[in-house]
Amino acid sequence: MRISLTVNGKQYSHDVEPRLSLAHYLREVLNLTGTHIGCDTSSCGACTITLNGDAVKSCTLLAVQADGCEIVTIEGMANGAELHPIQESFKENHGLQCGFCTPGMVMTASDILKNNPNPTEEEIRHGLEGNFCRCTGYHNIVKSIQQAAEKINQ
Amino acid sequence: MGSYIGKSVKRREDARFLKGEGKYTDDIKLPNMTHMAFVRSPYASANVLSVDTSEAEKAEGVVAVFTAEDGCGQYGVPCGWQVNFKNGETMREPQHPLLAKDKIRHVGEPVAIVIAETQALARDAAELVAVEYEELPAVTNPKEAMKDGAPKVHDQFPDNMAFDWCIGNDRAEVEAALEKAHHVTELEFINQRLAPNAIEPRSYIADYDVNGDKWTLYTSTQNPHLIRLLMCAFVLGIPEHKVRVVSYDVGGGFGSKIYHYTEEALVTWVSREIARPVKWTADRSEAFLMDAHGRDHVVKSKMGFDKEGHIVAHLTDEYCSMGAYLSTFAPAIPTYLHGTLFQGLYKTPLIHLNVVAPFTHTVPVDAYRGAGRPEATYLIERLVSKGAKEMGMDPAEIRFKNFIEPFDGVNQPGYQTQVALQYDSGNYAPALEKALDAIGYKDFRKEQAEARKNGKLLGLGISTWIEGCGIAPSAVVGALGARAGLYEVGHVRVQPTGKVSVYTGTHSHGQGHETAFAQFVADRLGIPMDDVEIIHGDTEQVAFGMGTYGSRSLSVGGSAIVKSIEKVLEKGAKIAAHKLEASVEDLEYAGGKWTVKGTDKSISFGDVSLTAYVPHDYPQGLEPGLDFSSFYDPANFTFPFGAHLAIVEVDQDTGKVDLKRFVTCDDVGNIINPMIVDGQIHGGVVQGIGQALLEEVVFDESGQMITGSYMDYAMPRADDLPMIETHNTVTPCPHNPLGVKGAGEAGAIGSTPAVVNAVVDALWHLGVRDIQMPLTPQRVWKAMQQ
Amino acid sequence: MIPAKFDYIKVSSINEAVDLVDKHGFDAKILAGGHSLIPAMKLRLNTPSILIDISGIEGMNEIKESGDEIIVGANCTHKQIMSSDLVKNQLNILAQTAATIGDVQVRNRGTIGGSLAHSDPSADYPATVLACDAKIEVTSKNGSRTIDAEDFFQGIFTTALEDDEIITAVRFPKVKDGNYQKFYQSASRFAVVGVAVVKDGNGVKVGITGVADTPYRAKAVEKAYDGSTDAATHAVDGVDVMSDHFADSEYRAHLAKVMVKKALA
Structure with missing residues (x-):
């Protein structure tokens, strides 16, 4: 089936099998391997991207469902060498260790801050309930998002 | 510099x-x-x-x-x-x-x-x-596997036993001391099976x-x-x-x-x-x-105390599952990485542990963050807290009373335990004091009593911990059954321009070696960090290595690199002496250059490097190049330690545990990068909290895993947790050049008993003495009903 | 995990959808948000040969006010429902319920129609749909009909939907005084117990999910209700309470009473 979609501002068109997940489409067809797959049950959030501005789990979406949509992946967050304020805050606050959950965390953080530019610690923690991190204990991820909010609001 | x-x-x-x-x-x-x-x-x-x-x-x-x-x-x-x-x-x-x-x-x-x-x-x-x-028919519980008539995992081993092992003092002597003890506290529980779950x-x-x-x-x-x-x-x-x-x-790896x-x-x-x-x-x-699982011990423990609360003896019997086959390090986990930590931080004079390790119809069990040491710490710290409360003693006080006296391993010798190993250096009381101060221990009991009046069940749990990491002296582990050496390799290649490529046999999967290793290499050489690159994870680039686990990378891998740096500087000094027309003895190295003492004559690291590769004007008989590889075999394990405190509130109606605060004071020796060390502690602590409150691999009668997905295996999420309040003390390791001990497993070793002790503390007045992990709302509620 | 092969058709009208359902029968599955169906297909627990994507049908993702009712299109996402001013003002219990489902990402995609059709015994909406006496609008080739909430839920993953029927909307009465209380399963974050209470003058309607294999109206509670929370003790009267490793039937029954009490308070 033919699909056309925009990923990180670029237009793509491909023939895909209906069973191809959006996560696999991004990874295997577009070679955007920053979107990771960590589970089978829509639980871990490593595959989070934004679809028409909303954070979604790309492992639980078929590529065909994204036909005509506007997608941003982790690769689309930085502006060239200049990191997005969320990415920058993750670096400054040691909000990542092995880096595997990080793309999903950053994309979810973008949704949290879009809907709530001044979140409390509790709201950030609640907003991250769909993302597992096994390395950081979330402590520095929460701090990173707190600082990102400040940076974006400046 | x-x-x-x-x-x-x-x-x-x-x-x-x-x-x-x-x-x-x-x-x-x-x-x-x-x-x-x-x-x-x-x-x-x-x-x-x-x-x-x-x-x-x-x-x-x-x-x-x-x-x-x-x-x-x-x-x-x-x-x-x-x-x-x-x-x-x-x-x-x-x-x-x-x-x-x-x-x-x-x-x-x-x-x-x-x-x-x-x-x-x-x-x-x-x-x-x-x-x-x-x-x-299948058997999944290690104790059940040892019963007569249990389903056989391997026909050639009809009793399902892989080995039956013990460590410590003579059993009869320990039993006799328990008989005579003023008070004996007992625990029977399962240190439950966990799935590591690197993402x-x-x-x-x-x-x-x-x-x-x-x-x-x-x-x-x-x-x-x-x-x-x-x-x-x-x-x-x-x-x-x-x-x-x-x-x-x-x-992420966490052992798996x-x-x-x-x-x-x-x-x-x-x-x-x-x-x-x-x-x-x-x-x-x-x-x-x-993926190999962790823990899975069926435990029965006794600890005896004298009238003043001094521990007089400790006896534990365990059934520790191997799973269906012996995974790479599996037999070492419940034995040499577990029994050797039964001394804890205490002067316990008599200790005996017996481990029966059966095969079961389950995926193999091997090291998972902490590997054997969390299991040891859990049972010791539960016993100490339970014993203290039964005797009407303050659980902090009883710990101070039993702590081994401070020893730095230089002026005072290491501490010889009853369970084979010798601790390198330790100063335990300050870590606990600092943690108690940070959490406001003095005021807590008042707060707890106040809360109780308002129907709120608050509890504070203490755990102190020690671990043997920096794995490990090859001859020691060889004598204990390891079929490998556990040294590390560090190769320092100085490029002609004075830039430095460092090849390490350790492996980073979140630990930040590329940064932390470059920090100490740059400092030792007095050059900018940007001039240092750390390379790992490729057998064609790195000569050899034993990898990363057991909190060994910096203390063993870092030491191997330091050895090579020393060789670089030693050879560099010869080249510098030649160029400066001085003797090596007259030179000092600082700030990236060799200087003739008392003069302003100097030559930079970069110039010496270039000379080593363009040896036109060069010391006679000296090989060109500046490139050294070293194997470092540690003299001992390292023994970091610390104190972890938790405050919880238990919901009376549902049994749900709300973790309000978590405070740590850890001593991991010298610290290269405090940000990274804190991050390691945060992550470890939360994995330990996961064991205390959420995580458990469950099998049904037929051996099916009923927690085989994230829909059924609960792991900590961001909103299950408070911020982790970290503090530290510094007791350098006396036997490696950086004075470092290891921080990767620390968090997971100390945190689990702190949380469980806190919940039991919250419910002690209701008659609750122990709850099986994980402390799910159901288990806590049922404990409250009894 | 990768699903078995299937065909995919995205329809633009409900008529097109029901025609296809009629044609393919059992082999077809309706795809809305996909957050129940796709995970099951990845595990190959569900292997339809054709997916009919209804997410593009105009009008099915709208929330409207109609007299005393709020009509929620089947394709409305949980996010849309929890953040709709109309729902928050006139039917806050539904917004409250939607906000407890899954996580940010799941709420951005999952739909009310999909959740109800899937009928997981631990899903959140059923409690609220029951307590509100909502009506489920369904359409098939033979026309449309309305199913009362109480008739809709029939067992684990089983509803009153005929094989050829598609949920198009859910009609809720406006509710001033409603309350949804959930006790989370710690791994999946589904409801171990979810209780929805709607108070109306002197009476109360109580919907409970997660406790039995079918969500139910706690009639014994409603009958015993005297304005206090005492009636909560009747939460599981006559109910066969489910059991799993998070909550056996004894604890789950206790939790049901606790959560009913909270919801009544």
């Missing part, structure tokens, strides 16, 4: 991860690559009656189908540690086949593999392999080069060289020098990616059979079924 050590330098690895440009194994795509899918047993225990691959072979896109009949890895996967029976008898060691032939011993055990052009087609075809099984599932790609008769194996492992050695020498019988093992970015897994050997074997690259990446469901 000391301009980097001790600073929270931001990590250089972050940029690639934050931009989605990390290079994890599953991100690699090779030309002409095929994909592997497994046919796995749905039963825990069964006879395989027949395997029919004919339909699968005909399916779309299928390249090949293999079963055990095809002769892959006929020797099976080896075990790397031999623990003998206490009577001297040799450990029972079953073969661990790559593909099951006649018999199934745990759910998920592979029976066949399908290779196809795409991942989807491989899976489609795997469904067409018809396997006929005869289901047999990156294991992934392997093998690429066979027909012309060179060579392989490249890309693998998500914590120790590429060890995998190469085990796989080449023991599993496949292929020449080691023909195999390159590459482990670029790895998405130490071991040599059957799938690694299978892709390597298949790649030559079909002369094409083969990839396999685990699903989370496969990870639950196949």
Whole structure:
């Protein structure tokens, strides 16, 4: 089936099998391997991207469902060498260790801050309930998002 | 210069991860690559009656189908540690086949593999392999496995026992002391089985080069060289020098990616059979079924105290599951990484631990963050807190009373434990004092009483911990049964321009070696960090190495690098002396240059480096080049320690535990990068909290894992947790050049008993003395009802 | 995990959808947000040969006010429902319920119609749909009908939907005084117990999910309700309480009473 979609501002068109997940489409067809797959049950959030501005789990979406949509992946967050304020805050606050959950965390953080530019610690923690991190204990991820909010609001 | 050590330098690895440009194994795509899918047993225990691959072979896109009949890895996967029976008898060691032939011993055990052009087609075809099984009874609990008539895991070992081992003082002596003790506290519980759950599932790609008769194996492992050695020498019988093992970015390990897994050997074997690259990446469901689990001890403990609260004796009996086969380090975990920590931080004069290690119809158990040491700490710290409360003593006070006196390992000797090891240095009271101050311990009891009046159940739990890490002196572990040395390799290659490439045999999968190692290398050489690059994870670049686990990277791997730096500086001094027309003795090295003492005559590191590679005006008889590799074998383990405190509130109606605060004061020796150390503590603490409150692998009667996905296996999420308040003290390690001890496992070792002690403290007045982990709302509520 | 092969058709009208359902029968599955269906297909527990994507049908993702009712299109996402001013003002219990489902990402995609059709015994909406006496609008080739909430839920993953019927909307009465209370299963974050209470003058309607294999109206509680929370003790009267490793039937029954009490307070 033919699909056309925009990923990180670029237009793509491909023939895909209906069973191809959006996560696999991004990874295997577009070679955007920053979107990771960590589970089978829509639980871990490593595959989070934004679809028409909303954070979604790309492992639980078929590529065909994204036909005509506007997608941003982790690769689309930085502006060239200049990191997005969320990415920058993750670096400054040691909000990542092995880096595997990080793309999903950053994309979810973008949704949290879009809907709530001044979140409390509790709201950030609640907003991250769909993302597992096994390395950081979330402590520095929460701090990173707190600082990102400040940076974006400046 | 000391301009980097001790600073929270931001990590250089972050940029690639934050931009989605990390290079994890599953991100690699090779030309002409095929994909592997497994046919796995749905039963825990069964006879395989027949395997029919004919339909699968005909399916779309299928390249090949293999079963055990095809002769892959006929020797099976080896075990790397031999623990003998206490009577001297040799450990029972079953073969661990790559593909099951006649018999199934745990759910998920592979029976066949399908290779196809795409991942989807491989899976489609795997469904067409018809396997006929005869289901047999299974046993999953290690204590049950030891009962007469229990289902047999391996027919040749009818009693299911891998070994029966003990450590410490004479049992009769310990028992006699317990008889005479003023008070004896007892605990019986299960230190439950955990699934490590690194968020990156294991992934392997093998690429066979027909012309060179060579392989490249890309693998998500914590120790590429060890995998190469085990796989080449023991599993496949292929020449080691023909195999390159590459482990670029790895998405967390926590122990589960130490071991040599059957799938690694299978892709390597298949790649030559079909002369094409083969990839396999685990699903989370496969990870639950196949990644080695942790813990799984059935424990019975007694601790005796005198009138004043001094511990007089400690006796523990355990059944510790090995699972269906012996994984790489499995036998060492409940023995030498567990029993050797039974001294804790206390002067306990008499200790005895007996471990019976059975096989069960479950996936193998091996090291998971802390590996044996969390289990030791959990039972000791639960016993101490419970004993104190039973005797009406303050649980902090009883700890101060029993702590080993301070010793720095230089002016005072190390502390000889009752359980084989000698602690390097320790000063335990200040860590606990600092943590108690931070949490406001003095005021807490008032607050607790106040809260109780308002129907709120508050509790505070204390745990102190010690661990033996920096694994490990080869001769010591060799004597204890390790089939490998546990030294490390550090290679410092100074380039002609004075830039430095450092090759380490350790492996970073989140620990930030690229940054922290560069910090101390730059400081030691007095050059900018930007001039130092750290390289790891490739057997063709790094000479050798034992990998990363057991909080060993900095203390062992870092020390190997320091050794090479010293050699660089020693040779550099000769070149500098020649250029400065002075004697080596008259030179001092600081700030990246050699200076003739008392003069302003100097030569920079860069100039000396260039001279080493352009040796025109050069000391006679000295080899050109500035390139040194060193093996460092530590003199001892390192023994970090600390105190962890938790405050919880228990919901009276539902039994739900709300973790309000968590305070740590850890002593991991000298600290290179405080930001990274704190991060390690945070993560470890939360894994330990996960064990205390949420995590548990559960099997049903037939051996099915009923917690085989994230829908049923609960792990900590961001909103289950408070901020982790970290503090530290510094007691340097006396026997390695950096004075460092290790921080990777610390958090997971100390936190679990702190949380459980806090919950029991909250409910003590209701008569609750112990609750089985994880402390689910159901378990806590039921404990409150009794 | 990769689903077995299937065909995919995205329809633009409900008529097109029901025609296809009629044509393919059992082999077809309706795809809305996909957050129940796709995970099941990845595990190959569900292997439809054709997916009919209804997410593009105009009008099915709207929330409207109609007299005393709020009509929620079946394709409305949980996010849309929890953040709709109309729902928050006139039917806050539904917004409250939607906000407890899954996580940010799941709420951005999952739909009310999909959740109800899937009918997981631990899903959140059923409690609220029951307590509100909502009506489920369904359409098939033979026309449309309305199913009362109480008739809709029939067992684990089983509803009153005929094989050829598609949920198009859920009609809720406006509710001033409603309350949804959930006790989370710690791994999946589904409801171990979810209780929805709607108070109306002197009476109360109580919907409970997660406790039995079918969500139910706690009639015994409603009958015993005297304005206090005492009636909560009747939460599981006559109910066969489910058991799993997170909550056996004894604890789950206790939790049901606790959560009913909270919801009544």
